[in-house]
Amino acid sequence: MTEFEKEVEIRLAKQAQNEPIKDLASSFMSASLAQKYSYNFFWQGRPIIQYPQDIFAMQELIWSVKPDLIVETGIAHGGSIIFSASMLALLDMYEAIEGGYDLNVSKPKRKVLAVDIDIKEHNRKAISEHPLANRITMIQGSSVDPEVVKAARELSQGKKVLVVLDSNHTFEHVYQELQAYAPLVSIGSYCIVMDTIVNDVSDAMYLDRPWSQNNNPKQAAHKWLSENSNFVVDKDIESKILLTVAPDGYLKRIK
Numbered sequence: 430m431t432e433f434e435k436e437v438e439i440r441l442a443k444q445a446q447n448e449p450i451k452d453l454a455s456s457f458m459s460a461s462l463a464q465k466y467s468y469n470f471f472w473q474g475r476p477i478i479q480y481p482q483d484i485f486a487m488q489e490l491i492w493s494v495k496p497d498l499i500v501e502t503g504i505a506h507g508g509s510i511i512f513s514a515s516m517l518a519l520l521d522m523y524e525a526i527e528g529g530y531d532l533n534v535s536k537p538k539r540k541v542l543a544v545d546i547d548i549k550e551h552n553r554k555a556i557s558e559h560p561l562a563n564r565i566t567m568i569q570g571s572s573v574d575p576e577v578v579k580a581a582r583e584l585s586q587g588k589k590v591l592v593v594l595d596s597n598h599t600f601e602h603v604y605q606e607l608q609a610y611a612p613l614v615s616i617g618s619y620c621i622v623m624d625t626i627v628n629d630v631s632d633a634m635y636l637d638r639p640w641s642q643n644n645n646p647k648q649a650a651h652k653w654l655s656e657n658s659n660f661v662v663d664k665d666i667e668s669k670i671l672l673t674v675a676p677d678g679y680l681k682r683i684k
């Protein structure tokens with residue numbers, strides 16, 4: 430560990446005990462969710478429905494895990510899958526530089542598998558026309574459809590896999606997604622359950638949605654974790670980024 434990394438560790442340990450800053454973060458989350466803050470960002474031209482802090486955490490995780498395959502449920506406009514594809518493209522590029530060989534951009538090594546129940550035509554077109562499109566396989570269907578899960582399982586064979594669950598945020602759906610997709614995650618890698626924050630904020634934010642404080646991804650993650658000791662919540666991530674839609678949602682596979 431470098432001196433700088435040691436300093437970061439000390440700062441973060443202090444921050445984790447800093448109740449005033451955590452209260453401010455929680456107020457910011459409520460106020461910003463109410464005005465749909467996460468709907469204002471773009472990744473390389475595509476709308477990405479995320480908080481920048483979660484995307485930065487994802488970047489750090491992708492860098493440390495170096496997955497071969499990122500499986501994502503919930504495509505929407507494609508921003509998050511283009512983000513994942515670009516991080517994987519950089520990993521392939523660095524590997525080529527270090528290995529002293531030319532990168533074959535038409536045959537990418539690291540890939541994204543993305544699932545959405547309703548891929549709007551304009552989004553499919555924009556994603557398909559993106560320069561990194563050949564890293565992305567899109568499947569239209571429910572993420573818990575056995576055929577879709579089978580396809581994800583087959584594509585994950587022998588790969589280092591990281592999973593992001595960001596589709597239907599009801600308890601039942603996320604619980605089923607965890608059962609289907611968490612087993613694909615490699616040891617040391619992550620299953621990221623988005624929008625666990627629904628549990629912690631007013632239902633007034635989601636009046637037009639089926640999820641609520643009594644029906645949400647955090648409950649699904651907790652139930653699933655109580656039955657699966659091979660994953661733990663990586664609390665360090667949320668206590669570092671402070672602003673996150675995924676409290677208790679960064680699940681690390683430890684065995």
Ligand SMILES: C[S@@+](CC[C@H](N)C(=O)[O-])C[C@H]1O[C@@H](n2cnc3c(N)ncnc32)[C@H](O)[C@@H]1O
Binds near residue numbers: 478504547548570
């Ligand atoms: C929050 S958006 C995804 C945002 C995207 N990950 C991003 O960061 O930009 C949720 C998406 O989940 C999709 N969805 C809803 N129910 C689903 C299901 N049962 N299976 C797969 N996708 C679903 C919706 O069509 C929608 O596009």
